[in-house]
Amino acid sequence: MELDDHDRKILRLLQANADQTVQELADAVGLSATPVNRRIRRMEEAGLIRGRVALIDQEGLGLRATLFIFVKTSRHDADWLERFSRGVARLPEVIEFYRMSGEVDYLIKIALPEIADYDAFYKKLIAIAPLSDVSASFAMEAIKNTTELPV
Amino acid sequence: MELDDHDRKILRLLQANADQTVQELADAVGLSATPVNRRIRRMEEAGLIRGRVALIDQEGLGLRATLFIFVKTSRHDADWLERFSRGVARLPEVIEFYRMSGEVDYLIKIALPEIADYDAFYKKLIAIAPLSDVSASFAMEAIKNTTELPV
């Protein structure tokens, strides 16, 4: 999809704060409300704007621990991969989950109440599918954690 | 802040889709619009709801590469840390940035147009502050990437 400067500015504003009215966005980009509204809907229909969500404070929910889990496996057959992918993605503690290049095969980011809860999660994880090596490391400080992509 | 079942359900709905009207939320939780509205504002004022944002499709923006960078350093003085933290957090390519426990001192997640663009980013990174070891690994597949926390 083609984007001009107006579209990009609208995207930057919306991914910083989706509560703004169309009129506020219009004032900020130097257009009137109607074309701004049209541009937003066009970008939504194109799937460029995936949706609007509320961001919740992780600490406020009592989820004080963010952990990264590094998984290696000897199995790479389609059946294993399917089972592992679905099983892990289904877990609500799992915020991000990637198949990786290099040393580690999978990278999983999870949110837990306490670091001590990792033990229980680990047991759930290895129950899903056989894994040859699992190691984890926790975040001591989240210096930056944004949903804003560079546009 | 104290949360009851209604509050938690509202949070789950809002972090899945913030476009829903208060009336729709009210129907879903089995209340009328007014108390739902009150609960939402209460959670906003408590900082539990950090805000509403638009999520943009990373591929659609032409950002086809997600990379994780693992940084080790020999320096741990406050001055170095301050400079490194601010400098890295300021970069728009940086989506997440954590100070870690264990082997690796810092973990950085970035979004780039292509993997080949990592070279230029690497140069920007090492220009910020001296680093003893930097390695990177790219995501071949994002199996899960959500902003929804378990509540």
Place this chain on the structure above:
DNA sequence: CGTGAAACTCTCTACGG
């Protein structure tokens, strides 16, 4: 804390430039 009704604001559509 929950309900129901009224003022206000915003969004959205139609139409003209």
Place this chain on the structure above:
DNA sequence: CCGTAGAGAGTTTCACG
């Protein structure tokens, strides 16, 4: 493709149980 104006929908704020 942008702007203006009006209709419709949603939110917000009352008074009240």
